[in-house]
Amino acid sequence: MKISIERSALLKAMSRAQSVVERRNTIPILANVLIEAEGSAISFRATDLDIEIVDKSDAMVLQAGATTVGAHTLHDIVRKLPDGAMVELSDDGTSGRLEIRAGRSNFSLATLPKEDFPVMASSEYDCNFAIDATVLNRLFDKSKFAISTEETRYYLNGVYMHAADGADGPALRCVATDGHRLARIDAALPQGADNLPGVIVPRKTVLELGKLLADDTQIAVSVSETKIRFATPEVTLTSKVIDGSFPDYSRVIPQGNTKRLEVDAAEFAKAVDRVSTVSSERSRAVKLVLDEDRLVLSVNAPDSGAAEEELAVAYADEPLEIGFNAKYLQEIADQVDRENAVFLFNSAGDPTLMREGNDESAVYVVMPMRV
Structure with missing residues (x-):
């Protein structure tokens, strides 16, 4: 694999990838990001087995290939490179090293085989709809403060997203509570979301999603009983949902x-x-x-x-x-x-x-x- 990519594009992709990766990992491969280069694009895939993020960027692919390398180390290197630098990543596939060159800077990082990297199993999604990033951001942003941090009540450790009857008609609703306070936020129900199964989106997924929703764009949302996926042309975030029943919140309002x-x-x-x-x-x-x-x-x-x-x-x-x-x-x-x-x-x-x-x-x- 050999690619050349602009530093800002690489930093943006690596910032998203490394935020999913836990700093302390008992499984070494989970500390890595999977880099795949083909055609004129490069993708960065990171996971903690509950969340997976895939970020695609344009790049000059001189030789197609794939490898995995420490996500936090690569992110720190790119962050410290000068603005506007062109970064060259190369891996000959035999040395077990990823060579990074930018200007007069050279780095060599240890890699792990791409075959060891866990890819989240694809799922059949029951419900698919599109929603403006600003609307989705409001739903999660206004409710996330009330998410419980009490691990024993794991079913409260996320935001409950479902279709409901709102004051102004059918609504896409997000609810969070920790037993002391509750937030219930509604938005107009998007087309195609009528059969949305009620799912509890975990706290980490909500926080990661907040970093992706800065742009005013359309988000494609796909939901099944076990997974939820948020996709833009550049980034796809897939997450398991919390396996539990959210309490009947209407009784406490x-x-x-x-x-x-x-x-x-x-x-x-x-x-x-x-x-x-x-x-x-x-x-x-x-x-x-x-x-x-x-x-x-x-x-x-x-x-x-x-x-x-x-x-x-x-x-x-x-x-x-x-x-x-x-x-x-x-x-x-x-x-x-x-x-x-x-x-x-x-x-x-x-x-x-x-x-x-x-x-x-x-x-x-x-x-x-x-x-």
Whole structure:
């Protein structure tokens, strides 16, 4: 194999590939990226056995072939090469080495046989549809903060994607919860997604996908009961889905909350951040005291001190005192794209609902805590 490729194209491909590869591997081949050159293109394939990413780039292929080499090492080398450099990769197939040349720099890396590289088995996909990257990015980006990190509840360690009945008709819905907060995000159901099986997309896949969705492009999504695939002309990301049943989230979304607070989302998030500076790290509790058009945020931590801040808000219901984990409040407020956030309360012991103005396509629930 012998190829010549522009440094920026190689860096882009290797950045995507190495992010899938775990830094600590008990199986040596999983630390490598499979490089395949044929025709006028080169592909980079990386996997951790649960996720596989294939990135295709244009290159000058002087001699077709394939090899595998350490993904993180190659990425670090390319990252440190000068901008605009042409990088030559060559492997004679017998030395067990990949030679890398760029300008006056020369590197020689150990390789492993391409035959040892595991390729994810192809799957028959039950559902295929196309969706704008910006729409898909919004669905995952606004819900991922609520993914649980508790390994024992593995079925909550991802985003539940399914077809549902939304406020404005059939919707593609993403839901995530960790038992303390919940995010439910809707988008118009794309053509062809009617028979979408409900799948739990793992956290790592959601995070990797976020790196691919920067461009305003169409994403081809294919879903089966065991796998999900996201593809653009350049990149294909295939992932296993979590084998488990997502709980009936609709039961925890309150329907009868009538006490309505409207507040500037950015100011609210900053105020929570300021007063929580003195809260104890363990609980990070902040108390909200609501009166007519007035909100007082306060923290009282006997070991470190106290803080209080008042905000002008729109609130016309009976007075209410309620406590929350400051981190949860901040993360939910940070999701708001519009100017105002609307909180709907019932009592100090019931879940609170939050949305962006009157938009019901993004709904958040947060459980209160005693303060």
